[in-house]
Amino acid sequence: MIKTVKFLGFGVVLGGLMAAAVNADVGLSPQQISYFDLPGQALQSSLVEFAIQARVTVVADSRLIASYRSGPVVGPQPVGKALSGLLVNTPLAFRFDADTATFIIQQKPSLPDADPAEPVPVAKPAMPILDEVVVTSASYPFRYHTVTNTHLHGGMSYFDSSRFLNVVPRALVEDQQAKDIGDALKFVSGVTPGDGVTDSNDDVFIRGFQRHAIYIDGFRLSDSTGVKQLPANVERIDIIKGPSTLLYGQAEPGGVVNVVRKRPQDETFISAEVGGGSSGRRFASLDMNDQLPGPGDVDVRLILADDAQDEQADITDVHRQLIAGSLSWEFTPDTIIDMGYEYQRASQQWDRNFLIFNAYEDIFPGASLGASAKQARPDFTTDYTLFDAAITHYFSPDWRLRAKYVWHDEERLGIRTTSENLLTNGMFFKREELGNDFAVFVLGGQVAIPLVIYPQSPEWLFRLGKLRSIYDEQAFETENNVSLNLEGSFTTGGLTHHLTLGADWHQQDLYKQYTIEARDLFPNLVLPESEFVAILPQLAEVMFDPNQPLGELEYKELRLLYDDVGFYLHDSIELSEQWTANIGTRYNIITGDYTDITEWAFTELETYEHFSSQFGLVYKPVDNHSIYLNYSEAMRANYHLDEVGPQLADPELSDQVEVGVKSLLFNGRLLSTIGIYEINKRNIIDVQVIEGFRTLLQSHEQQVRGIDMDITWQVSNQFDLVGAFSLSDPQIMSGQNQGNQPALAAEQTASMFASYRWQNGLSLNGGYKYVSQRYAEDANAFWLGEYSTLDLGVSYTFTALGSDAKVQLSVNNALDERYYTAILGGLRMNESEGRTILGSLRVDI
Numbered sequence: 001m002i003k004t005v006k007f008l009g010f011g012v013v014l015g016g017l018m019a020a021a022v023n024a025d026v027g028l029s030p031q032q033i034s035y036f037d038l039p040g041q042a043l044q045s046s047l048v049e050f051a052i053q054a055r056v057t058v059v060a061d062s063r064l065i066a067s068y069r070s071g072p073v074v075g076p077q078p079v080g081k082a083l084s085g086l087l088v089n090t091p092l093a094f095r096f097d098a099d100t101a102t103f104i105i106q107q108k109p110s111l112p113d114a115d116p117a118e119p120v121p122v123a124k125p126a127m128p129i130l131d132e133v134v135v136t137s138a139s140y141p142f143r144y145h146t147v148t149n150t151h152l153h154g155g156m157s158y159f160d161s162s163r164f165l166n167v168v169p170r171a172l173v174e175d176q177q178a179k180d181i182g183d184a185l186k187f188v189s190g191v192t193p194g195d196g197v198t199d200s201n202d203d204v205f206i207r208g209f210q211r212h213a214i215y216i217d218g219f220r221l222s223d224s225t226g227v228k229q230l231p232a233n234v235e236r237i238d239i240i241k242g243p244s245t246l247l248y249g250q251a252e253p254g255g256v257v258n259v260v261r262k263r264p265q266d267e268t269f270i271s272a273e274v275g276g277g278s279s280g281r282r283f284a285s286l287d288m289n290d291q292l293p294g295p296g297d298v299d300v301r302l303i304l305a306d307d308a309q310d311e312q313a314d315i316t317d318v319h320r321q322l323i324a325g326s327l328s329w330e331f332t333p334d335t336i337i338d339m340g341y342e343y344q345r346a347s348q349q350w351d352r353n354f355l356i357f358n359a360y361e362d363i364f365p366g367a368s369l370g371a372s373a374k375q376a377r378p379d380f381t382t383d384y385t386l387f388d389a390a391i392t393h394y395f396s397p398d399w400r401l402r403a404k405y406v407w408h409d410e411e412r413l414g415i416r417t418t419s420e421n422l423l424t425n426g427m428f429f430k431r432e433e434l435g436n437d438f439a440v441f442v443l444g445g446q447v448a449i450p451l452v453i454y455p456q457s458p459e460w461l462f463r464l465g466k467l468r469s470i471y472d473e474q475a476f477e478t479e480n481n482v483s484l485n486l487e488g489s490f491t492t493g494g495l496t497h498h499l500t501l502g503a504d505w506h507q508q509d510l511y512k513q514y515t516i517e518a519r520d521l522f523p524n525l526v527l528p529e530s531e532f533v534a535i536l537p538q539l540a541e542v543m544f545d546p547n548q549p550l551g552e553l554e555y556k557e558l559r560l561l562y563d564d565v566g567f568y569l570h571d572s573i574e575l576s577e578q579w580t581a582n583i584g585t586r587y588n589i590i591t592g593d594y595t596d597i598t599e600w601a602f603t604e605l606e607t608y609e610h611f612s613s614q615f616g617l618v619y620k621p622v623d624n625h626s627i628y629l630n631y632s633e634a635m636r637a638n639y640h641l642d643e644v645g646p647q648l649a650d651p652e653l654s655d656q657v658e659v660g661v662k663s664l665l666f667n668g669r670l671l672s673t674i675g676i677y678e679i680n681k682r683n684i685i686d687v688q689v690i691e692g693f694r695t696l697l698q699s700h701e702q703q704v705r706g707i708d709m710d711i712t713w714q715v716s717n718q719f720d721l722v723g724a725f726s727l728s729d730p731q732i733m734s735g736q737n738q739g740n741q742p743a744l745a746a747e748q749t750a751s752m753f754a755s756y757r758w759q760n761g762l763s764l765n766g767g768y769k770y771v772s773q774r775y776a777e778d779a780n781a782f783w784l785g786e787y788s789t790l791d792l793g794v795s796y797t798f799t800a801l802g803s804d805a806k807v808q809l810s811v812n813n814a815l816d817e818r819y820y821t822a823i824l825g826g827l828r829m830n831e832s833e834g835r836t837i838l839g840s841l842r843v844d845i
Contacts, residue, residue: 030080030096030103033333033394038073038086045668046070046086047105054079055266060105066667068092069623077397079103144172144712144720144755162582162616162630164241164660164675166710172722173231175755175765175793177275177810177838179307180228181214181259184237186769187751189708189724190254191239194744195822195830198350198416199315200380201225202257203822207241207679208704208730208745209254212636216259216386219406219481220249222508226382226412226475227346232273232285232305233324235262241708242656242677243634245612246586249506249566251634253654253679263338264299264328265289275808275840279833280310283840297330313831314351317379321345334394344384350416350828356443357540364537367544369444374517374550376472380414399488408479415446415473427514427556428468438465445828446470449543454526462532464522467543471553472515480507498572500584506564512557519551555598562592562605562639570614582616582630590637590651608651610635624664632656638685654681670713679704686735686778700735702742704728722753732778740780744822748772761797766790776823787819787832804844812836 034054038046043065051058056079070086077085083094083103093108166188178184181202185191194203194210201223202214213220214229241255248256268290276282285305292298305322312318326340352370359366390404428448429440437453450465485502521542527535542548570584592605616630636652660675681702706728713721730745732738741747753767773786795808816835823829 031078033077033397034079034082036073036077036082038070043068043070043086043090050083050086054082056103057101058103058105064092064107065105081397144169144722162618162628164658164673164708166239168237170235172753173234176767176791177793177808177840178231180231181237181257184231184234185257187722187724187753187767188239189710190241190706190726190728190749192746192749192771193821195824195828197224198824198828199312199830200346200348200416202228204257205744206254207677207706208728208742209252209681211254211257212250212252214257214259215248217261217388218258219388220506221408222477222479224477224510225384225410226380227344227384228320229259230305230307230320230322232287233261233303233322233342235260241675242658242679243632243654245634246568246570246584246614246632249504249564249588250636252636253634253656253681261324262301262303263326264301266291266299270845271842273840273842275838277838278836279312281838283307299328301326313833316349316351318348319346336392338390340388342386345382346384347379347381349379356447357544360537364540367540369446371546372544373444373446373469374471375415376515377414380416383411385409398490399486401486404483406481410477412475415470427516429465434465459528459530461526461528463526464539466518466520468516468518470514471517474513476511478509481505496574500570503567507562509561511559514556516554516556517551518554519548557597559595559597560592560639562590562637565589578620580618582614582618584614586612588612588635592637592639605639608637610651626662628662629659638683650683652681652683654679670711672709672711674707674709676707677705700737701733702730703733704730704745718757720755724751737778740778741775743777744774746772746774763795763797765793784820784823787817789817790814806842807840809839812838
């Protein structure tokens, strides 16, 4: 939805969800409670953030507020009290105009007994008639950055946090015309794309480590999911760098990506968008929000989206559909109930028309994967359901209790070509059929050709065993999550504490069934080496004949069920006006069961009990600058859905030490964070085949030292810049690859995104991204080359038939550079799309 901000001749109207005072909610009261996260800063910046968080309209004379700074306001409290807290260090007060539900900032009169939490009772002055300029697009002047990070780090304001935090706002996602989460994170330091299980889910590397999961409103969505989060339902994306087990449970040490979805708003609107572009891309979305009549304040929102693309490098026929409904009910002034339901259906095909066996002279023309391995269904499809319900109760402006339940269910049908299939015991070959000496050739990740060897004199003998290929795959996954946390502030011994106390339970139940086609084409053919080599082309012609009848079908059924229970405590202590300490700990208990249903074998997995800790120290020489130091830890269970799962006793453990500086400059226009860190990860597993059996070994440790820098800068009211840079030294510290670089860890990334908007509604933007060379695997035998991309965009915003509208055109990878972003176990290289063009039209009613 397009918003407007009105810059008046002498002042500025700061609108949260309302475009101007005349559109404000006339039922608003200064006693209405909202949740705030506002550090001390330039008063103009603080009033902007206040208007957004309270969803109110504020009118202020820019000359009146220019030289003042706000006081900090954190936690739930009445809107009037919060605004008084912002003005506490100034000679200013506010007047609330009930007719337009507008807060007007003005000089404080001399009233010695006035209650600071109440509006100042002064006569309403006549409002002058002013010339005005309407700037259309953002809902507030600072387009790409915000200093609010409450949901990321235990209710703490940005400058009081000892962690490196990034926020990708909705405005940046829209200006990029991002089609998935990977696109939206392109301009964040230290983030590079991953494979995403054959590009079927959102996958990134952060600080050299692959993500463990994508979090949806704090819920840990399994990395085996078959869907990507569609930007049509994304409000913003929060990133916390480094290990984050304390609040998020199991995690990789690079960081956590939390997708914050759109929720109901206190207004009525309809927004529709349609678009299309190259490679057969077409999409449409509808976003509807309304307020329901009846007792209490009930807001509802419904989002529909359909996104399809004919070709996406080696993926074809991509189709994603979304239905997302949500409700927010103010049950009482102190109790809010939120509910949401989301359904996605995703489907795609992987191009299997590549050679897995080369041509041999004129005898054998070669064979493609598609012709060699039959599939029960051409598509990989996912039906995804996510339901959440939460209740938040405010005991007072300083304390709140929140309980939340999330249920996730998925059905996945079809083959994704994942590396987990490779040499899984009993799937591609059976040890008892092959004897002591054999070799297995796996082609395209889906076809296994076993070669049985009989060493003897004078010449070895060879025999081809049963050929096996993956014919079908089905997976059913259910996750349950219950969380309860208490947040509040209190003062004891002269020190103010901001406390978060919580518990959570996460359960994952994953069932997989593999259907294997087995063909014994040459059961009695045993030949000496010379004869075997001579007729190999003829054997290949028979093996890869697409007209061969369907062979014998075998089934492999596996189930993994685990429970993760955690208890955590986090405290932010204000030691003085300049010093803040953050301490926390988490206790985790993880239990799991692995069942080989085919073999009727049940195994109780190792139980993990682990304490993780976190410590941070923040020094603020002035309000808008802070120096931080943190130590944090992460843990991840080594559970796997096959026979190797019970082999390991220890989880993967990691820790980080980081020091950095945060600054807010130029009256809040420039926000920057620079962090220097060292991450160490232990008990990393490695998959090896020992005497024909797939075996997990805790083989090595990994270390990454580096520096990240992010800035967002509003150079003027029309010109915005987002810049990022990272430099790292990733190393494998032990094991057979000691001294090498970990797979897909980039030593350097750099990016910049710029947007310029004219007052006539025209806007131009451009983005540049550089990623250095990365090794494709831990052995460092070959690498993926460095690459740079240039994205360009133009948009025009206008009014037609009383509605706001926006046309937009983007050219991504404008220089048509071909590159690879990731590789999957030697099976697949994730190739770029090349130059793509996308156009869209959006109408807001």
